[in-house]
Amino acid sequence: MYKILPCALLLAAGLMAGTTVSAQTAMQPAGSNAGGDAYPTAPRDPSLKPVFEQFGGKPGLVALMNDFMDNLMADPVTRPFFQNADREHIKVELVDQFCVILDGPCSYTGKDMASVHRGMNVDRADFNALVEDLQKAMSKHDIPFRAQNKLLAKLAPMNRQIITKP
Numbered sequence: 001m002y003k004i005l006p007c008a009l010l011l012a013a014g015l016m017a018g019t020t021v022s023a024q025t026a027m028q029p030a031g032s033n034a035g036g037d038a039y040p041t042a043p044r045d046p047s048l049k050p051v052f053e054q055f056g057g058k059p060g061l062v063a064l065m066n067d068f069m070d071n072l073m074a075d076p077v078t079r080p081f082f083q084n085a086d087r088e089h090i091k092v093e094l095v096d097q098f099c100v101i102l103d104g105p106c107s108y109t110g111k112d113m114a115s116v117h118r119g120m121n122v123d124r125a126d127f128n129a130l131v132e133d134l135q136k137a138m139s140k141h142d143i144p145f146r147a148q149n150k151l152l153a154k155l156a157p158m159n160r161q162i163i164t165k166p
């Protein structure tokens, strides 16, 4: 009896230590590295955030649109379309439109894509140039590639309303 007791105590202590460790492990937030990071609760994988947040929310979209429009104006293919347009207004509409597309808390009250682009004679090369200018802006803003692709996948089918020149 006296010989067994210390062993039983050691075993119990070992089990409790084991329980404590696994309880700590179970309480770690997903993606954290307990004790290893300055901000241990920050998710490691940015793709775990909703796509709208990966774009920086509405302020992120506003900043993105400024660079996107700068790129459109620096691009000889797209510049002729935008140089006489109300670019500030277009940016405002694009922010709302992209916000809706990314499931953000916005509503788009601008014109529909077919009527706004009617008569512009946009062809496939013009459309692709605009998409490239958008990609450049998104990369400059460090938007994760998966999030970029989610937006582009939703914009791509709009070509049917926008491209009117074969």
Ligand code: HEM
Pocket (backbone or CB within 6 Å): 078, 081, 082, 085, 086, 089, 090, 093, 094, 097, 109, 110, 111, 112, 116, 117, 122, 126, 127, 128, 130, 155, 156, 158, 159, 162
């Ligand atoms: C997926 C691609 C595109 C999207 C999502 C898009 C979206 C928009 C939006 C939201 C507006 C503002 C609508 C409003 O004022 O109510 C707009 C206007 C405009 N877009 Fe696009 N657009 C696309 C492609 C293009 C392309 C390829 C061109 C030409 C290269 C173009 C040229 C213009 C111009 C010039 C305006 C201003 C029209 C005006 O002020 O009357 N867009 N676009």
